[in-house]
Amino acid sequence: QKEVEQNSGPLSVPEGAIASLNCTYSDRGSQSFFWYRQYSGKSPELIMFIYSNGDKEDGRFTAQLNKASQYVSLLIRDSQPSDSATYLCAVNSGYALNFGKGTSLLVTP
Amino acid sequence: EPEVTQTPSHQVTQMGQEVILRCVPISNHLYFYWYRQILGQKVEFLVSFYNNEISEKSEIFDDQFSVERPDGSNFTLKIRSTKLEDSAMYFCASQGGQGDQPQHFGDGTRLSIL
Numbered sequence: 001q002k003e004v005e006q007n008s009g010p011l012s013v014p015e016g017a018i019a020s021l022n023c024t025y026s027d028r029g030s031q032s033f034f035w036y037r038q039y040s041g042k043s044p045e046l047i048m049f050i051y052s053n054g055d056k057e058d059g060r061f062t063a064q065l066n067k068a069s070q071y072v073s074l075l076i077r078d079s080q081p082s083d084s085a086t087y088l089c090a091v092n093s094g095y096a097l098n099f100g101k102g103t104s105l106l107v108t109p
Numbered sequence: 110e111p112e113v114t115q116t117p118s119h120q121v122t123q124m125g126q127e128v129i130l131r132c133v134p135i136s137n138h139l140y141f142y143w144y145r146q147i148l149g150q151k152v153e154f155l156v157s158f159y160n161n162e163i164s165e166k167s168e169i170f171d172d173q174f175s176v177e178r179p180d181g182s183n184f185t186l187k188i189r190s191t192k193l194e195d196s197a198m199y200f201c202a203s204q205g206g207q208g209d210q211p212q213h214f215g216d217g218t219r220l221s222i223l
Contacts, residue, residue, distance in 0.1 A: 032209035043200055043214045044152060051209055088152065095140065095165040096154035097202075097212060 002027040002093050006100035014108055019076040021103050023089030026070070032092035033065055033072045037085045038102065044088055048074060079107045111135040113215035115201050121221045125190050130218045132184045132201030140204040141184045142212060143176065145169070145197040152200070158184065188220075196222045 003026040013019045021035075032051055036044035050056045050063040050072065062075040072091075076083055086102040114133040122128045134141050143155040156166040158176055175187045184203075188195055198219050202212040 034211060036214075043198075043217045046211050046213060049209075049211050090152075092209065095142075095157035095159075096167070097142075097144075097152075098154065099152040101151045 002030075002091075002098050004089055004091050004098050004100035006087075006089050006103045008101060009104035010106050011103055012106045012108060013079050015079060015081060017079050017107075019079045019083065019105055019107070021074040021076075021087050021089075021105065023072045023074075023100055024070055025072070025089075025091045025098075027091065027093055027098075028067075028070060030091045030093065033063070034090040034092075034097065035061075035063060035072075035074045036088040036090060036099075037083075038088055039085045044090075044099075047087070076105075079105075081107045081109055083107050111213075113201055113203050113213055115199075115215035115218050117218060118216065119219045119221070121223065122191055124193055124222050128188050128191055128220065130186045130188075130199050130201075130220070132186075132203075132215055133182050134184055134201065134203030135205070135213060136182070138203035138205050138213075140164075140206075140210075140212075141176075141178070142202040142204070143186045144200045144202065144214075146200065146217075147194075147197045155186070191220075191222045193222050196220060 035047045048063040060077045064073045088102045089100040090097040141158045198217045201215045204212045
């Protein structure tokens with residue numbers, strides 16, 4: 001069974017702080033890793049994707065990948081209340097995306 | 110920005126009835142997907158579709174489910190005889206290229222089985 005694990009949270013951070021979201025996966029053959037944001041009752045919205053070990057930055061978001069440790073993370077700098085949502089880690093398994101249960105992030109003003 | 114469009118946004122159906130969920134993927138995308146999310150649970154893969162055939166399906170996608178691309182734009186998911194446990198959000202996604210390209214999700218159809 002290919003698993004994607006995330007802490008469910010909630011992770012609470014003050015406005016302006018860095019939020020750090022973590023994800024581990026079990027399929028060592030996975031090559032593509034995605035972070036989606038999901039507001040309550042809405043669909044997953046793509047935030048970042050990363051394929052290679054190391055860091056990838058896009059605006060306030062940085063994705064980090066360590067394939068040896070089977071670990072991927074998402075950093076959100078200067079967190080805003082509008083960032084409050086559930087963040088889904090997804091890992092490619094063949095054609096399918098295998099999702100974690102998501103981490104709930106709450107950014108408090 | 111191009112979007113994946115799903116209709117209807119909410120479907121209420123009696124148990125045992127057939128239901129068809131519709132999706133218009135992003136034009137020029139080649140790979141199409143259906144996922145579902147039961148309330149409070151994770152997003153689960155149902156099926157992928159490429160070149161007019163199923164390329165992969167999960168254990169959830171049993172004989173009650175079918176997919177079709179009846180024309181050049183629509184992509185449908187049919188559930189033949191709905192069960193109470195089919196109640197969920199159903200998301201369509203499309204992808205421009207294989208494997209590592211991101212999948213883009215539609216807004217979903219909330220299916221409620223009574």
